[in-house]
Amino acid sequence: MKAADFQIDSGAKGAVLRLSGDWTTAGLRRTPEKLNRALDGVQVDRLDIGDLDGFDTAGALVLVQATGKALPASAWKSRPEAGRIYALVEKLERGTAPPPKRPDAITRIFARIGHGFYDVMAEIMLSMVFLGQLILAVGSAAKHPGRIRWAAWVSHVERAGLDAIPIVIATNFFIGAVIAFIGADLLQQFGAQVFAVELIGISVFREFAVVITAVLLAGRSSSAFAAEIGSMKMNQEVDAMRVMGVDPFQALVIPRLAALLIMLPLLTFIAVLAGMLGGLLVSWSQLNLGPAFFIQRIEQNVGIQHLWVGLSKAPVFAIVVAAIGCRQGMAVSGDVESLGRRVTAAVVQAIFAIIFLDAVFALIFLEMGV
Incomplete structure (x- = not known):
C-alpha cells in the first residue's frame, strides 16, 4: 500500500x-x-x-x-x-452546524445562581402544594375515622419506631457519656465537677435526646419513606391507587405520619433515659458521684421543666421528618436516578429542618424564659 x-x-x-x-x-x-x-x-x-x-x-x-x-x-x-x-x-x-459558543465565566456563574434560585422556589412551591394536600387528607381522616387503615398504622409504628429503639438507646447512651467526659474534664479545672450533673441533665433533657433521635429517624425513616413511596411511583402503583379510587395520601402518607407522631415522643423519652444512664456511669467512674447523689442533683437542680421542653419539640420534628420523606417519595419520576436524588434530598432536608427548627425553638424558649 x-x-x-x-x-x-x-x-x-x-x-x-x-x-x-x-x-x-x-x-x-x-x-x-x-x-x-x-x-x-x-x-x-x-x-x-x-x-x-x-x-x-x-x-x-x-x-x-x-x-x-x-x-x-x-x-x-x-x-x-x-x-x-x-x-x-x-x-x-x-x-454541520458549528458548535455553540460557550458563555464566559461570569455568565455561567449567574446562570448557575439563577437555576439554583429557580429550583429552590419550585421546591418551596411543590412543598406548599403537598402541605395543602396533607392538611386535606388529615381533615378527611378526622372526619371519617372509619376509613383509617389501622393495620398500616400499626405496621409503620413497629418499623419506624419500635425497630429504632436499639440504635436510639446506643447512640444517646454514648452522647450522654461524651457530655459527661467533657464536663468532668473542664469543670475539674475549677473545682466545680459537681456541676457536671446539671450539665448532663440540661443538655440531654432539652437538646441532645430529641435532636439526636430526630436525626436518626431522618436518616432511617425519612429515607425509607421516600424510597418506598418512590418505588411505588416508579412502578405506577400510586396511579393504580387513584384509578381504583384509593387516596394515596390516606393509604401511604397518613399512616407514616401518624407512626412517627406517636413514636418520636416515646423514643425521645427512651433517649433521655439512655443519655442519663451514660452520663451517670461516667460521673460515677470519673468523678465518684454515686447514682443516688446524681439522681438527687437532677431532681433538685434540673427539674422536670427541661424534660418537657425537649418533649415538646418531638411532635414537630416527627411531622417534619415524615412529611419530607413522603413528599420526596411522591415527587419521584419514572427512573432510578430520580429515586436516588429524592432519597438523598429527603435525608438532607429533614436534617436541615430539624437543626433549623431547634434553633427556632431555642429562640422562642429564650424569649419565654423557659
Missing part, C-alpha cells in the same frame, strides 16, 4: 492538485497536516486523480477541510465512486 501523497502545480489556468497513493484512513498518516500547510493561501481550481489508488471518507474529509470549497463534479469523471464519496462527505461537512 502506497502512502497518500500530493503535488500542487501552478499553471495559467490556476492551481492543480494531483493526488497519488492511498487516500484512506490507513494511508493518510501525516498527509493532512502537510496538505493544510501547502494549500495555505492557494486556491485549487482543478483536481488530477490519475495516480489515485484508494479513497474513502477519511480522505474525502481531508480534501474538504483543506480546500475550503466544493470541487467540481467533473474532477471525478475518471473515478465516479470516489466522486460520490467526496460529494457525500462535502454535503455533510457543509451542513
Whole structure:
C-alpha cells in the first residue's frame, strides 16, 4: 500500500492538485497536516486523480477541510465512486452546524445562581402544594375515622419506631457519656465537677435526646419513606391507587405520619433515659458521684421543666421528618436516578429542618424564659 501523497502545480489556468497513493484512513498518516500547510493561501481550481489508488471518507474529509470549497463534479469523471464519496462527505461537512459558543465565566456563574434560585422556589412551591394536600387528607381522616387503615398504622409504628429503639438507646447512651467526659474534664479545672450533673441533665433533657433521635429517624425513616413511596411511583402503583379510587395520601402518607407522631415522643423519652444512664456511669467512674447523689442533683437542680421542653419539640420534628420523606417519595419520576436524588434530598432536608427548627425553638424558649 502506497502512502497518500500530493503535488500542487501552478499553471495559467490556476492551481492543480494531483493526488497519488492511498487516500484512506490507513494511508493518510501525516498527509493532512502537510496538505493544510501547502494549500495555505492557494486556491485549487482543478483536481488530477490519475495516480489515485484508494479513497474513502477519511480522505474525502481531508480534501474538504483543506480546500475550503466544493470541487467540481467533473474532477471525478475518471473515478465516479470516489466522486460520490467526496460529494457525500462535502454535503455533510457543509451542513454541520458549528458548535455553540460557550458563555464566559461570569455568565455561567449567574446562570448557575439563577437555576439554583429557580429550583429552590419550585421546591418551596411543590412543598406548599403537598402541605395543602396533607392538611386535606388529615381533615378527611378526622372526619371519617372509619376509613383509617389501622393495620398500616400499626405496621409503620413497629418499623419506624419500635425497630429504632436499639440504635436510639446506643447512640444517646454514648452522647450522654461524651457530655459527661467533657464536663468532668473542664469543670475539674475549677473545682466545680459537681456541676457536671446539671450539665448532663440540661443538655440531654432539652437538646441532645430529641435532636439526636430526630436525626436518626431522618436518616432511617425519612429515607425509607421516600424510597418506598418512590418505588411505588416508579412502578405506577400510586396511579393504580387513584384509578381504583384509593387516596394515596390516606393509604401511604397518613399512616407514616401518624407512626412517627406517636413514636418520636416515646423514643425521645427512651433517649433521655439512655443519655442519663451514660452520663451517670461516667460521673460515677470519673468523678465518684454515686447514682443516688446524681439522681438527687437532677431532681433538685434540673427539674422536670427541661424534660418537657425537649418533649415538646418531638411532635414537630416527627411531622417534619415524615412529611419530607413522603413528599420526596411522591415527587419521584419514572427512573432510578430520580429515586436516588429524592432519597438523598429527603435525608438532607429533614436534617436541615430539624437543626433549623431547634434553633427556632431555642429562640422562642429564650424569649419565654423557659
